[in-house]
Amino acid sequence: MNDIEICKLIADDIEDIIEISVLSFPIAWVKEAFDNELENNLARYVVAKIDKKTIGYGGMWIILDECHITNIAIHPDYRQLGAASLILKSLINIGKSEGCSAMTLEVRKSNFAAQKLYKKFGFVEEGLRKKYYADNKEDAVIMWKRNFDDILSSDTFSSN
Ligand SMILES: CC(C)(COP(=O)(O)OP(=O)(O)OC[C@H]1O[C@@H](n2cnc3c(N)ncnc32)[C@H](O)[C@@H]1OP(=O)(O)O)[C@@H](O)C(=O)NCCC(=O)NCCS
16 A cells, blocks of 8 residues: 555545544534634644545644644544554644644543554543533543654655
8 A cells, every 4th residue: 555645634625534524433524514624723634645545634723832633533444554643743743833832632431542542642641521422421531742742843744
């Protein structure tokens, strides 16, 4: 398989990332939600591509000096190839380049794969939001990464 490229999200990617969202989450985002993110000054989104095909995406909001991850998802056929890791590195570097010093997210208590991904990048659990998810009332684990020094800034984009 060819290399994974990380690019900024553009409007042409939205159809593909809706499909990935539907395949990845019990409550998927609709087109309007992604369209709004393209217009949102706080939002930063990237996509992962293999041979020009969009296979994953990730995004965050920059609020003051903190990055809040909204979504990271990889198409089921392309998981465990390192795509989410490249997306996360890219988002951390965007945050770093914009003066942020911390990143946070919520993840389902049962989502061990995602928690392993985040722990690999130095995120630690700092609390729970009880019954956070509307579909099954599952708790969310709140994770934070409070130091970006371990992430090399060469990892932001492989192409634009
Ligand atoms: C979680 C998710 C984004 C991981 O994407 P991915 O591209 O497969 O992740 P990577 O290949 O970059 O893996 C990075 C690390 O995550 C962990 N990981 C990923 N998938 C895993 C799995 N199925 N089981 C256990 N650990 C897993 C491993 O620690 C892995 O590091 P390693 O390969 O050195 O062991 C993907 O499974 C997904 O899209 N899931 C559905 C959506 C979701 O849960 N998003 C997160 C919401 S907070």
